[in-house]
Amino acid sequence: MMKIGDRIRFFRIQQGKTQDELANGIISISYLSKIENNQSLPSLEVVDMLCERLGIRFLDEEEPTLLEELMVWYKRLVHGEIEAVKSTYPILKDKVISSNDSTTLIHFILFEFRYFLHIGEKEAAKKTLEKITQISDIFTDDLNYYYHKFIGLHEYMQEQYSYAYDSYKKAEGILLRNVFEKWEEADLYYSLGLTSSRLWKVTLCLNYTNQALAIYQAQYNFNRSAECQILLGISYRRTNDLKKAEESYLLADKIATTLNNSSFKGFIHHNLGYLYTIEGKSELAIKHYEKSILFHEQHNYKKTFPSIHCIIMEYFNKSDYSNGLRWVEVGLNKIPDSMDSMEYYYHFKTYQHLMSNANEESSEMEFFLKEKVIPYFESHNNYKYIAEYSEMLAGYYEKHFKYKNASLFYKLSNKSLKKINNI
Known part of the structure; x- marks a missing residue:
C-alpha cells in the first residue's frame, strides 16, 4: 500500500494542482510539504479534507482486482497481441482513472508509456514520460523495475544502445532480488540479448538469449522462440561458427513456416543471405536478400533497409556499380523525411558517393564521411561502422598522400575494433 503522503502528492501532481491550491483553508503549505514527504503523519480529519479536495478515497478498496486486470493487459502487450491491446486500452483507461486507485494508476501510467512506444506514438510517449519523471521518486521496487x-x-x-543496455541492467538488478513471472523474466533477458547484439557484445548476447529461449520453450511460446533462434544465429555467425548459425536459422524457419509468419521469414532470409555473403556465394546471397525484402514489405518497409544495404555492398564488391546504384536509389526512395532511418541514409549515401565517383577524386565523399557519417556512428557508439568507415576514409587519405590524416583514422578504426573484440 502506498504511503498517504506519497498518495496525496501523486494525485495533486496528476490533477495539476499546486501545493497552495490543495492546502488553502486546510493546512499550511509547509505542513502539506512535510505530509507529502512523509515527514509528518496528519490527523484523520486533515487526511479526509485533503482527499475530499482531491476527489479520492482514503483507501484503495478496488485496487487488487483492477490491478490484476491491468497486469493481464500488460502481459498481452508484451506478447504482441496488439489488436486486443488496442481495443481494450480505452475501456481499461476509463476504469483506472475513475477508480482513483493510486497504485493501479501509477502502474497504468508506466504501462501506457510502454504501449505508446509499441504503437509508435512518440509525442504521447514523451508526455507520459514527463508525468513519470515527476513521480519516479515514490516508486516501489517493482515500479522501478518497469521504469x-x-x-x-x-x-x-532512439538507437542509444549503450544507454539502453545500462537501463536494462538496472532492471535486471531489481529482477534478481524480487519475484516476477517467468514470461516477464524472458522478455527482459531477450531485450538484454537484443541490445547486447547491437553493441556487438556477442558472449552476453548468447547468454541472455539462451536464458530467454529456455523460458519460451518451456512455455511453448513459439513466436518468441523463433526470435531467439534468429538472434542466436546472428551471434554464432559473428563468432564464425557458421554451422551453428545455420542450424539456428533453420530452426527459426521451421517455426516461421508453421506459424505462417512472413515477418520472421524476412529476418531469416536476410540472415541466410549474410551467411552466404561470408561464404563468398554472392548470387545466392542476393537471392535471399531479395526474398527478405519481399517478405518485409508486407509489414514494415523499414525492415527492408538491412537487406538493401547488403545488396548494395554485394554489387559494390563485384564492381557492378550500375546495379549497385540502382539499389541505392531503391533504398533512398524508401527512407522517410524523419530521423528514424538515419543509419541507413548514411549507409546508402556513402555507397552512392563511392560508386558515383569510383574513377575520380571526391572531396565531397571525404567531407561526408568525416563530418557526417563517422560522427553519427560515434554518437551511437556503433563501433562496427565507426571502424568500417574510418578505415574507408583512412584509405582515401592514404591514396591522396595525406598520411597524417590517414594515420589518425586508421587509429580510430583500430580503437573501435578493439572495443568490439573486448566485449
Missing part, C-alpha cells in the same frame, strides 16, 4: 525496463526500450528505439 528502467521501459526507459531501456525508449533508448533502444
Whole structure:
C-alpha cells in the first residue's frame, strides 16, 4: 500500500494542482510539504479534507482486482497481441482513472508509456514520460523495475544502445532480488540479448538469449522462440561458427513456416543471405536478400533497409556499380523525411558517393564521411561502422598522400575494433 503522503502528492501532481491550491483553508503549505514527504503523519480529519479536495478515497478498496486486470493487459502487450491491446486500452483507461486507485494508476501510467512506444506514438510517449519523471521518486521496487525496463526500450528505439543496455541492467538488478513471472523474466533477458547484439557484445548476447529461449520453450511460446533462434544465429555467425548459425536459422524457419509468419521469414532470409555473403556465394546471397525484402514489405518497409544495404555492398564488391546504384536509389526512395532511418541514409549515401565517383577524386565523399557519417556512428557508439568507415576514409587519405590524416583514422578504426573484440 502506498504511503498517504506519497498518495496525496501523486494525485495533486496528476490533477495539476499546486501545493497552495490543495492546502488553502486546510493546512499550511509547509505542513502539506512535510505530509507529502512523509515527514509528518496528519490527523484523520486533515487526511479526509485533503482527499475530499482531491476527489479520492482514503483507501484503495478496488485496487487488487483492477490491478490484476491491468497486469493481464500488460502481459498481452508484451506478447504482441496488439489488436486486443488496442481495443481494450480505452475501456481499461476509463476504469483506472475513475477508480482513483493510486497504485493501479501509477502502474497504468508506466504501462501506457510502454504501449505508446509499441504503437509508435512518440509525442504521447514523451508526455507520459514527463508525468513519470515527476513521480519516479515514490516508486516501489517493482515500479522501478518497469521504469528502467521501459526507459531501456525508449533508448533502444532512439538507437542509444549503450544507454539502453545500462537501463536494462538496472532492471535486471531489481529482477534478481524480487519475484516476477517467468514470461516477464524472458522478455527482459531477450531485450538484454537484443541490445547486447547491437553493441556487438556477442558472449552476453548468447547468454541472455539462451536464458530467454529456455523460458519460451518451456512455455511453448513459439513466436518468441523463433526470435531467439534468429538472434542466436546472428551471434554464432559473428563468432564464425557458421554451422551453428545455420542450424539456428533453420530452426527459426521451421517455426516461421508453421506459424505462417512472413515477418520472421524476412529476418531469416536476410540472415541466410549474410551467411552466404561470408561464404563468398554472392548470387545466392542476393537471392535471399531479395526474398527478405519481399517478405518485409508486407509489414514494415523499414525492415527492408538491412537487406538493401547488403545488396548494395554485394554489387559494390563485384564492381557492378550500375546495379549497385540502382539499389541505392531503391533504398533512398524508401527512407522517410524523419530521423528514424538515419543509419541507413548514411549507409546508402556513402555507397552512392563511392560508386558515383569510383574513377575520380571526391572531396565531397571525404567531407561526408568525416563530418557526417563517422560522427553519427560515434554518437551511437556503433563501433562496427565507426571502424568500417574510418578505415574507408583512412584509405582515401592514404591514396591522396595525406598520411597524417590517414594515420589518425586508421587509429580510430583500430580503437573501435578493439572495443568490439573486448566485449
